[in-house]
Amino acid sequence: MRLLEVRDLALEYRTKKGPFLALEDIQFHVEKGEVLAFVGESGCGKTTLGMSILRLLPENAHILRGEILFEGRDILRLSQEELRRYRWKEVSMIFQAAMNSLNPVKRVGDQIKEAIQTHEPDISKGELKRRVEALFRLVNLPLSRIGDYPHQYSGGMRQRAVIAMALALRPKLIIADEATTALDVIVQDQILKETKLLQKEFGLSFIFISHDIALAFEVADRVAVMYGGRVVEMGSSHDLEDSPTHPYTMALLESYPTLTVERRRLRPIPGDPIKVTGGAKGCRFFMRCPEAEASCKEITPPWVEVGKGHMVSCLRR
Amino acid sequence: MSELGFEGKGPLREAWELFLESSIGKAGLIILSIFALMAIFSFVPPMIDPMYHPMKGVDPEITTSQPPSLRHWLGTDFMGRDILSQLLAGARVAFLVGITAALMSIILGTFLGMLAGYFGGVVDTLLMRTADVIMVLPTLLVILVLASLFKGLSIWSIVIIIALFRWPGVSRVIRAQTLSLKNRPFVEAAKALGASHLRIMMRHLLPNLVPLAFLYMTFRVTAAIVIEAALAFLGFGDPTTVSWGMMLQWVWKTGHMFKAPYWLLPPGICISLITLSFYMIGRAMEQVLDPRLRKDWEG
Amino acid sequence: MERPILKTRALYKTYLTKGGFFGGGKKRIVALHDLNLDIFRGEIFGLVGESGSGKSTFGRLIIRLEDPDKGEILFEDMDILRLRGDRLRSFRREVQIIFQDPYQSLNPYLSVEDILKEPLQIHKVGDKKERMEILEETMSMVGLVPPSAYIKAYTHQLSGGQRQRVAIARAMVLRPRFLIADEPTSMLDASISAQLFDIFLNFKETYGVTILFITHNLSAANYLCDRVGVLYKGHLVELGRSQEILTRPYHPYTMALLDAVPKFGRCDIPTEFGTLQRQFEGGDESLGCPFFKRCQRAKMVRCSNELPVLLEVEPGHFSSCFYGEEIHKEVMESAACRLGI
Numbered sequence: 001m002r003l004l005e006v007r008d009l010a011l012e013y014r015t016k017k018g019p020f021l022a023l024e025d026i027q028f029h030v031e032k033g034e035v036l037a038f039v040g041e042s043g044c045g046k047t048t049l050g051m052s053i054l055r056l057l058p059e060n061a062h063i064l065r066g067e068i069l070f071e072g073r074d075i076l077r078l079s080q081e082e083l084r085r086y087r088w089k090e091v092s093m094i095f096q097a098a099m100n101s102l103n104p105v106k107r108v109g110d111q112i113k114e115a116i117q118t119h120e121p122d123i124s125k126g127e128l129k130r131r132v133e134a135l136f137r138l139v140n141l142p143l144s145r146i147g148d149y150p151h152q153y154s155g156g157m158r159q160r161a162v163i164a165m166a167l168a169l170r171p172k173l174i175i176a177d178e179a180t181t182a183l184d185v186i187v188q189d190q191i192l193k194e195t196k197l198l199q200k201e202f203g204l205s206f207i208f209i210s211h212d213i214a215l216a217f218e219v220a221d222r223v224a225v226m227y228g229g230r231v232v233e234m235g236s237s238h239d240l241e242d243s244p245t246h247p248y249t250m251a252l253l254e255s256y257p258t259l260t261v262e263r264r265r266l267r268p269i270p271g272d273p274i275k276v277t278g279g280a281k282g283c284r285f286f287m288r289c290p291e292a293e294a295s296c297k298e299i300t301p302p303w304v305e306v307g308k309g310h311m312v313s314c315l316r317r
Numbered sequence: 318m319s320e321l322g323f324e325g326k327g328p329l330r331e332a333w334e335l336f337l338e339s340s341i342g343k344a345g346l347i348i349l350s351i352f353a354l355m356a357i358f359s360f361v362p363p364m365i366d367p368m369y370h371p372m373k374g375v376d377p378e379i380t381t382s383q384p385p386s387l388r389h390w391l392g393t394d395f396m397g398r399d400i401l402s403q404l405l406a407g408a409r410v411a412f413l414v415g416i417t418a419a420l421m422s423i424i425l426g427t428f429l430g431m432l433a434g435y436f437g438g439v440v441d442t443l444l445m446r447t448a449d450v451i452m453v454l455p456t457l458l459v460i461l462v463l464a465s466l467f468k469g470l471s472i473w474s475i476v477i478i479i480a481l482f483r484w485p486g487v488s489r490v491i492r493a494q495t496l497s498l499k500n501r502p503f504v505e506a507a508k509a510l511g512a513s514h515l516r517i518m519m520r521h522l523l524p525n526l527v528p529l530a531f532l533y534m535t536f537r538v539t540a541a542i543v544i545e546a547a548l549a550f551l552g553f554g555d556p557t558t559v560s561w562g563m564m565l566q567w568v569w570k571t572g573h574m575f576k577a578p579y580w581l582l583p584p585g586i587c588i589s590l591i592t593l594s595f596y597m598i599g600r601a602m603e604q605v606l607d608p609r610l611r612k613d614w615e616g
Numbered sequence: 617m618e619r620p621i622l623k624t625r626a627l628y629k630t631y632l633t634k635g636g637f638f639g640g641g642k643k644r645i646v647a648l649h650d651l652n653l654d655i656f657r658g659e660i661f662g663l664v665g666e667s668g669s670g671k672s673t674f675g676r677l678i679i680r681l682e683d684p685d686k687g688e689i690l691f692e693d694m695d696i697l698r699l700r701g702d703r704l705r706s707f708r709r710e711v712q713i714i715f716q717d718p719y720q721s722l723n724p725y726l727s728v729e730d731i732l733k734e735p736l737q738i739h740k741v742g743d744k745k746e747r748m749e750i751l752e753e754t755m756s757m758v759g760l761v762p763p764s765a766y767i768k769a770y771t772h773q774l775s776g777g778q779r780q781r782v783a784i785a786r787a788m789v790l791r792p793r794f795l796i797a798d799e800p801t802s803m804l805d806a807s808i809s810a811q812l813f814d815i816f817l818n819f820k821e822t823y824g825v826t827i828l829f830i831t832h833n834l835s836a837a838n839y840l841c842d843r844v845g846v847l848y849k850g851h852l853v854e855l856g857r858s859q860e861i862l863t864r865p866y867h868p869y870t871m872a873l874l875d876a877v878p879k880f881g882r883c884d885i886p887t888e889f890g891t892l893q894r895q896f897e898g899g900d901e902s903l904g905c906p907f908f909k910r911c912q913r914a915k916m917v918r919c920s921n922e923l924p925v926l927l928e929v930e931p932g933h934f935s936s937c938f939y940g941e942e943i944h945k946e947v948m949e950s951a952a953c954r955l956g957i
Binding site: 041042211214253268270 | 778808813875885
């Protein structure tokens with residue numbers, strides 16, 4: 001059984017200015033021990049997608065159709081109590097600003113202890129201490145700092161503490177939404193290497209949401225590129241990097257500076273990312289696409305398999 | 318964006334549109350406009366018949382307080398003066414006192430707070446210590462002392478005293494906001510362009526402070542109205558004008574407190590309602606100003 | 617090109633952090649330590665560093681938003697720290713800054729037209745008609761086309777990328793000779809960043825503007841900059857042509873930075889350097905090299921007690937590590953070995 005499977009998910013926000021289609025036709029799955037990255041520009045719906053997997057959506061978000069199956073159970077049908085258990089024990093999330101979500105007046109160690117205790121009230125004192133210490137070691141935080149308050153930590157250490165918290169209940173899936181964006185490159189690199197080890201060791205799965213393409217391609221096994229609330233291309237990170245197929249993916253890769261001595265001129269994508277209101281037909285990238293034809297405006301492109309597990313949604317392929 | 322580009326819709330207009338979406342704000346505005354109408358209509362009664370003049374107009378046929386009748390819709394007071402025309406005149410005074418006193422204290426508070434926050438140092442210390450001293454003085458008591466010293470105060474001196482005593486609270490808030498604004502990149506960009514202090518304050522800080530100052534004004538208006546009413550009720554009001562507080566004082570002094578509800582209730586209800594309306598407007602403005610209170614979800 | 621437009625000499629800046637409730641626990645944070653840097657006319661110079669490295673402070677000192685503790689800043693051989701009054705105002709015409717956050721750097725109560733006209737008003741440039749011409753030309757330069765579509769807009773109606781274009785236009789309206797760009801694209805999407813990079817390159821090529829590009833992103837610096845300076849805790853640790861920094865680094869910190877960058881697409885970083893200490897406890901400053909505690913290659917006595925100075929290791933390439941050349945040689949040999957050269 002697949003760990004997570006999302007089928008035909010569509011979601012809209014109902015705002016005063018009318019409905020706004022944030023996600024449409026979202027299909028994907030995550031295997032055990034796999035890292036799947038969602039990349040795209042701001043407003044492409046990647047954060048909403050992460051939130052809907054946890055059902056942490058704001059009030060005006062409405063799921064129009066689709067299923068989110070976690071180990072075969074549709075989480076859109078869970079009761080409040082089941083949902084509460086699901087959220088920490090099965091899936092947990094790390095946000096960008098998560099390092100500010102620690103309670104400033106409680107010791108970091110105690111906060112992690114509490115998280116465990118609320119879900120496992122019967123746990124013994126000694127076991128609890130062992131668990132917290134193990135978590136600290138896991139994320140490479142010195143044990144001597146277990147009794148410190150969050151403000152005594154640096155930003156990187158706080159983010160590690162949040163990761164420890166997310167791991168505290170041994171979830172099967174972690175959704176990391178721009179989890180390292182606010183950190184410096186060196187710290188970011190360290191944390192990513194550590195999570196990579198965790199993923200290997202415990203068979204953890206990750207959904208890695210980021211606007212940083214380079215990072216996503218380095219971290220993920222598979223990458224899904226989103227644009228305007230749709231996934232436009234999905235495949236292994238090697239395939240996507242070596243042979244990007246959707247015009248948007250190609251443009252995205254070409255707009256990204258690399259570390260090469262010989263500088264190829266970047267090819268910026270003209271225009272700004274779109275916001276879709278209402279169930280528009282046609283390809284979302286139509287307006288900015290260098291290869292667009294008249295039919296692209298009319299026909300919603302179907303999925304085409306261009307390689308093993310490499311899917312693309314473009315009429316011109 | 319339309320094909321033709323952006324229409325110039327400033328943040329103030331945007332805020333106004335948001336304000337109108339709030340039902341509490343609209344309700345407050347409606348109540349307030351009723352009072353505004355009352356204030357305008359207060360000029361009418363003496364012109365119909367001098368008998369309806371709120372102060373001097375005594376009905377020759379009446380010598381005691383009378384309940385509502387066709388001739389006097391809300392009845393009369395103890396010497397036969399029309400209560401409705403007094404109530405209307407009271408609305409005029411409430412606006413005069415409330416709005417001018419609040420406006421004066423807000424202007425004073427905004428400028429002093431902005432100066433203190435922007436320049437810091439000695440200017441800040443001087444202004445804020447002054448503010449502290451004034452803030453700890455009990456306003457009502459000081460006014461009472463002044464009033465008894467000068468044997469009653471005119472409505473304008475009451476307005477000025479309220480303004481002078483009520484700026485420190487505003488200036489504290491404005492100062493705090495200025496402190497957070499003055500290190501924002503857009504202010505620093507203006508500095509880097511060589512803008513003068515005056516320009517930075519008037520063009521970059523002030524517009525960003527106005528909404529907050531306006532919010533505080535709604536609270537100050539209620540405070541000013543209540544202070545004036547309390548003064549009048551205690552017998553230190555301007556004897557040449559009719560205010561709602563003054564009306565209440567007459568009810569009390571002539572012993573009609575429990576005998577003439579038609580006389581007691583209207584000014585009491587008016588004071589509560591006008592206070593409530595400004596409070597409601599303030600609440601709605603707070604919602605507009607504080608993005609965290611905004612309901613709309615920006616995808 | 618080899619004549620510097622901007623020189624800094626022995627620039628120092630420290631900040632005191634706010635102490636605790638009883639005023640205790642105040643800490644002195646070194647933002648810049650003995651910074652000597654020449655920026656050449658017409659180049660794009662990249663100042664690279666992590667947060668807290670002092671890179672933004674450097675920009676703020678140059679544009680006189682703050683004053684250094686000591687040191688000299690010479691713009692066209694003129695000591696700008698002594699400028700007052702009119703001469704300071706005319707200096708402000710020459711040097712402009714673009715900030716990181718386009719949501720904070722524009723006054724929400726002004727329209728695009730107001731924002732872009734302000735510099736012209738302050739410096740009394742042109743009459744009404746000329747100002748409008750300058751405005752439209754500048755807006756076209758930054759890609760706000762057609763200008764008439766944007767000129768009446770207020771900032772909250774614009775996207776992040778459009779706002780940053782307005783901020784760039786504001787900086788360019790006076791046609792300054794020197795532009796400081798403080799992380800101008802770090803809050804924007806990749807496709808938008810690339811558009812802005814092109815605008816900067818165009819400024820340099822068409823208008824001969826010298827640009828100080830402050831960034832934490834090595835790839836962006838490599839793409840845009842002619843030369844790069846690497847800043848660590850207020851110390852300039854390495855300086856040289858950007859390609860050289862990328863392929864032939866001398867300082868262990870630069871190597872650690874290169875290690876941490878996601879290797880994406882084609883990548884010319886020769887090898888995995890491994891100069892970063894995995895486990896370290898951040899603690900008190902040492903007397904010696906600022907990177908000492910995190911450096912895998914540090915040697916006990918010397919590195920912890922003696923402050924290394926910036927020395928020329930190759931023509932135009934400077935590094936401040938006692939053992940830089942040794943480490944460099946070793947690393948390059950193993951890279952060559954791995955590449956089979």
